[in-house]
Amino acid sequence: MTTEAPRTVREGTPVARIPGSKSLTNRALLLAAAAPGTSRLRAPLVSDDTVAFRTALTALGARLGTDGPDDCWEVTGIGRGPAGPARVWCADAGTAGRFLPPFAATGHGTFVFDGSEQLRARPHGGLVDALTRLGARVRAADGGGLPLRLEAAGLDGGEITVDASTSSQHVSGLLMAAPLTRHGLTLDAPALVSRPYVDMTLALMRRFGARADESAGRLTIRPGRYRPTDLTIEPDASTASYFFAAAAVTGGGVTVPGLGTGSLQGDLRFVDVLAEAGARVTVTAGTTTVTGGDGLRGGFDVDMGDISDTFMTLAAIAPLADAPVTIHGIGHARLKESDRIDAVAANLRACGVRVEDGPDRITVHPGRPAPARITCRRDHRIAMSFSVLALGSGVPLQLDDPGCVSKTFPGFHAELHRLFPAYAIPEHSEEEHR
Numbered sequence: 293m294t295t296e297a298p299r300t301v302r303e304g305t306p307v308a309r310i311p312g313s314k315s316l317t318n319r320a321l322l323l324a325a326a327a328p329g330t331s332r333l334r335a336p337l338v339s340d341d342t343v344a345f346r347t348a349l350t351a352l353g354a355r356l357g358t359d360g361p362d363d364c365w366e367v368t369g370i371g372r373g374p375a376g377p378a379r380v381w382c383a384d385a386g387t388a389g390r391f392l393p394p395f396a397a398t399g400h401g402t403f404v405f406d407g408s409e410q411l412r413a414r415p416h417g418g419l420v421d422a423l424t425r426l427g428a429r430v431r432a433a434d435g436g437g438l439p440l441r442l443e444a445a446g447l448d449g450g451e452i453t454v455d456a457s458t459s460s461q462h463v464s465g466l467l468m469a470a471p472l473t474r475h476g477l478t479l480d481a482p483a484l485v486s487r488p489y490v491d492m493t494l495a496l497m498r499r500f501g502a503r504a505d506e507s508a509g510r511l512t513i514r515p516g517r518y519r520p521t522d523l524t525i526e527p528d529a530s531t532a533s534y535f536f537a538a539a540a541v542t543g544g545g546v547t548v549p550g551l552g553t554g555s556l557q558g559d560l561r562f563v564d565v566l567a568e569a570g571a572r573v574t575v576t577a578g579t580t581t582v583t584g585g586d587g588l589r590g591g592f593d594v595d596m597g598d599i600s601d602t603f604m605t606l607a608a609i610a611p612l613a614d615a616p617v618t619i620h621g622i623g624h625a626r627l628k629e630s631d632r633i634d635a636v637a638a639n640l641r642a643c644g645v646r647v648e649d650g651p652d653r654i655t656v657h658p659g660r661p662a663p664a665r666i667t668c669r670r671d672h673r674i675a676m677s678f679s680v681l682a683l684g685s686g687v688p689l690q691l692d693d694p695g696c697v698s699k700t701f702p703g704f705h706a707e708l709h710r711l712f713p714a715y716a717i718p719e720h721s722e723e724e725h726r
């Protein structure tokens with residue numbers, strides 16, 4: 293990312309209207325629900341994942357309202373762990389499935405967490421195992437995931453090593469619950485994936501008054517109360533990746549205000565990857581701008597393990613580069629809404645593009661895609677990534693489920709079309725995708 297003297301950027305670059313960060317919205321909702329008193333979240337994301345999270349918190353006893361329009365949410369928190377009994381529906385949201393059980397474990401009573409088939413298939417074992425070792429009575433489904441039944445009686449806390457090799461969300465969930473334990477928590481996660489999300493968790497916990505220290509790779513969270521807080525949510529950097537990529541492949545430009553050098557989101561580093569592919573990138577304190585260069589440059593191998601939600605954005609446009617692109621370090625992306633390495637590879641092959649894939653990597657070769665039907669596998673990021681390929685190649689690609697973008701950005705197709713009129717809004721894109 294360019295943080296020194298900005299390179300020349302075309303004046304008047306169009307501004308993309310990127311909705312709030314899912315990860316910041318759902319963390320802020322949880323922390324506000326755990327705090328005593330009323331917090332206000334400005335510019336939150338309104339999408340399937342955050343609405344599910346709000347509804348789940350209501351089931352746990354928090355009071356949620358809007359202060360006027362949808363762009364400010366008021367949360368009146370419980371001030372401690374929740375009281376059961378409660379049944380909590382997590383829908384498709386990994387953040388709900390991994391953040392809410394540890395919070396409930398600090399409360400009292402019986403809780404049942406469940407979610408869609410897609411969420412049930414995702415890993416929860418590291419979390420269930422950690423909660424059990426902390427003394428919680430948790431019963432998971434066969435296979436270790438949802439539905440999950442918890443008999444809560446508060447948590448003492450202590451020292452714990454967490455298996456976060458499949459998801460950092462196990463760690464984030466435990467950390468956010470930690471101040472509500474009786475003695476605090478010291479946590480170690482040697483095989484942690486997606487580390488920037490843990491940094492985001494710690495930053496937001498501190499904003500809500502928690503005391504967290506890191507020493508020799510171990511995180512120590514002291515017991516204490518959260519403080520109600522007013523917070524403006526940054527635009528979602530993962531969502532912005534599609535618009536930055538669209539600028540790179542069309543030779544146009546996009547500016548996102550509110551995403552800059554102080555961003556809490558690791559996924560903003562996607563612009564570094566675009567810079568490597570020849571795009572011009574400027575990041576200031578308050579904005580990020582990407583403009584397309586002279587075509588997309590390939591011939592590089594990049595580790596996207598820390599920013600794996602954006603690897604599909606790059607892989608989907610990689611056929612338009614002038615040489616092969618290899619992405620590695622992304623094995624955990626096989627465990628998300630879909631097996632994302634397989635989904636990207638299969639859809640690119642359906643477009644006639646040459647691809648090689650391995651357990652944690654993918655190589656995409658240059659080639660003009662042929663018209664094809666894209667199988668989204670109910671994965672918003674597959675839909676959004678291939679929309680950018682359709683725009684950049686000018687080749688019609690028909691998404692089988694354009695509405696699945698509502699997990700994180702219900703207005704995605706309309707916004708891409710507004711900024712890049714050559715992009716045709718798919719039919720039925722506003723329809724419920726379930």
Ligand SMILES: O=C(O)C1=C[C@@H](OP(=O)(O)O)[C@@H](O)[C@H](O)C1
Binds near residue numbers: 458464601
């Ligand atoms: O904590 C979070 O908000 C997230 C963490 C990441 O998941 P993993 O830690 O499972 O890789 C990311 O893919 C997800 O979209 C959001």
Ligand SMILES: C=C(OP(=O)(O)O)C(=O)O
Binds near residue numbers: 385386628700
């Ligand atoms: C993996 C994702 O979501 P989550 O884990 O929060 O369900 C995502 O949004 O790409």
